[in-house]
Amino acid sequence: MSLHLEDVTVTLGQGDSRTTALSGLDVTFRPGVLTALVGPSGSGKSTLLAVAGALLRPDRGRVLLNGTDLAALTDGERARTRRARIGYMFQSGNLLTGLTAEEQLLAAASLAGRRPRSQRARIRELLTEVGLDHRLTHRPHQLSGGERQRIALARALLLEPELLLVDEPTAAVDRTRAEDLTALIARTTHRYGAVTVVATHDPVVTAAADETVDMLSPAERS
Numbered sequence: 001m002s003l004h005l006e007d008v009t010v011t012l013g014q015g016d017s018r019t020t021a022l023s024g025l026d027v028t029f030r031p032g033v034l035t036a037l038v039g040p041s042g043s044g045k046s047t048l049l050a051v052a053g054a055l056l057r058p059d060r061g062r063v064l065l066n067g068t069d070l071a072a073l074t075d076g077e078r079a080r081t082r083r084a085r086i087g088y089m090f091q092s093g094n095l096l097t098g099l100t101a102e103e104q105l106l107a108a109a110s111l112a113g114r115r116p117r118s119q120r121a122r123i124r125e126l127l128t129e130v131g132l133d134h135r136l137t138h139r140p141h142q143l144s145g146g147e148r149q150r151i152a153l154a155r156a157l158l159l160e161p162e163l164l165l166v167d168e169p170t171a172a173v174d175r176t177r178a179e180d181l182t183a184l185i186a187r188t189t190h191r192y193g194a195v196t197v198v199a200t201h202d203p204v205v206t207a208a209a210d211e212t213v214d215m216l217s218p219a220e221r222s
C-alpha cells in the first residue's frame with residue numbers, strides 16, 4: 001500500500017474567493033510510516049487530506065492509492081473506497097447525532113460488514129485507549145470537542161484502515177493526552193502497516209512522526 005499524489009492541483013471557492021489550495025503537488029506516503037504534514041496556516045494541509053481521502057476531486061493530477069487513481073473513480077466507487085479502506089479523524093469528528101460513543105463504533109463496524117457483537121470487546125479497549133472509557137454512553141452533544149475527536153480516532157482505528165488521515169488530533173487536548181494520542185496513532189500505523197498522514201502544528205506530533213512533509217505557504221508557492 002502506498003499513496004502517491006502526482007501533479008495535484010486543487011482550486012477552491014468561486015469568484016473573488018477562488019483560491020489555489022494545492023498547485024502541482026507531488027508527494028508519496030509510505031505504509032507503516034507516520035508522516036507529519038506541517039506548514040503554515042493556509043498551506044493546503046486539510047485540502048491534501050480531503051483529496052487523499054477521496055472526499056474532494058482535484059482539478060488536475062492523480063491520487064494513486066496502491067495504484068488506483070481515486071480521482072478517476074465514479075462517485076459510488078469513491079464511497080466504497082472511503083468506507084472500506086480509509087479512516088478519518090477530522091476536527092469536526094463527523095459523529096452521528098443521537099448515538100452514544102459506543103454506538104458510534106458499533107455502527108461503523110456494522111457498516112463495514114462486521115458483526116458488531118464480535119467487536120464489542122475491541123471497541124471498549126479502543127475507547128479506553130483514547131481515554132473515554134467513562135464516556136461510553138455519552139452522545140456527541142454531551143462531549144467536548146476533544147472528546148468527540150477522540151471517538152472519531154477510535155472509530156477509525158477499529159477498522160484498521162490502509163490509509164489513516166488525521167487533521168490536528170491534538171488541537172483540543174492537554175499535553176499528556178496529546179502524547180498518548182500520538183503514541184496510539186504511531187503504534188497503530190506500525191502494527192497494521194497503515195499509510196498515516198497527520199496534519200499538525202504540534203511539536204509533540206512532529207517529534208513522534210517517522211517523516212515530515214513540509215507544505216509551502218501561498219506566498220512561497222507564487
Ligand SMILES: Nc1ncnc2c1ncn2[C@@H]1O[C@H](COP(=O)(O)OP(=O)(O)OP(=O)(O)O)[C@@H](O)[C@H]1O
Pocket residue numbers: 012013014017018019020021039040041042043044045046047048199218
Ligand atoms: N471553500 C473554500 N473556498 C475558497 N478558499 C478556500 C476554501 N477552503 C479553503 N480555502 C483556502 O485554501 C487554502 C488552503 O486551505 P487549507 O484549509 O487546506 O489549509 P491548511 O494548511 O489546512 O490550514 P490550517 O493550518 O489553518 O488548518 C487556504 O488559503 C484557504 O483560505
